[in-house]
Amino acid sequence: MAKEVRLDCLGEACPVPLIKTQKKMANVAVGDTLIVEVDHSCAIKNVPEWARKEGFNCEVDEVDDGQWEIIIEKTK
């Protein structure tokens, strides 16, 4: 059963969300999904850019004004 892991990066500025995501992703099992919560607009550019380069599925969802969830599926 695929799990969902959440990572709270609210209030963090670049490059902290990206580094935290990279560290967290290393401990996520293949098939699981990591949801990164951010409120820093640069993070919705550099985190998906990194995730897609790694070959993961990635989507960004604006959940509130200036607040996003980056959904990354560890496909491999």
Place this chain on the structure above:
Amino acid sequence: MQIKDSPYYKSFLKNPWSYVAGAVILAILNTAIFTITGSPWGVTSTFAMWGAWMFKALGGHPETWVYFQGKSGETLAKGIAAHTGTFMNLGIIVGALLASLLASEFRIKKIKNMKQVAAAIIGGLLMGYGARISFGCNIGALFSGIASMSLHGWQYLIFIFLGAWAGSKMLVKFFM
């Protein structure tokens, strides 16, 4: 159709502009600033002026300092209402506020922990001090410096890379 679904709203107000669009606009505006005010765009020397005016208002005499002899001294004597740099900096703040409001992304962010506060204070002090002794920040020394064909802009570029590299290592080690 709601405004937020309009493709024009999305490409002009919601989504970030491309780096190329940003670079071209900055180049045009910096040329305009240079033409109108006689010196290229800078941000941080205004902070020194603000500090001096505040100190003066509290009864200090910054006009006797070496830094405020010559041109900066004239600016100091003329006062804040005649200072273009002040209005340019206020313009940045108002413009940034407007952009985040129009994109519907304005929010007051919470402070995560005391480490973040410490990092912000130490970083701010280092940047302020560094900007004064290197004749400007990444705007005045780097952007305007290189655009003015000055070698100090290129020198700044090399050392800001080294500084950013060291700063990132420290950020990960001590502040995360």
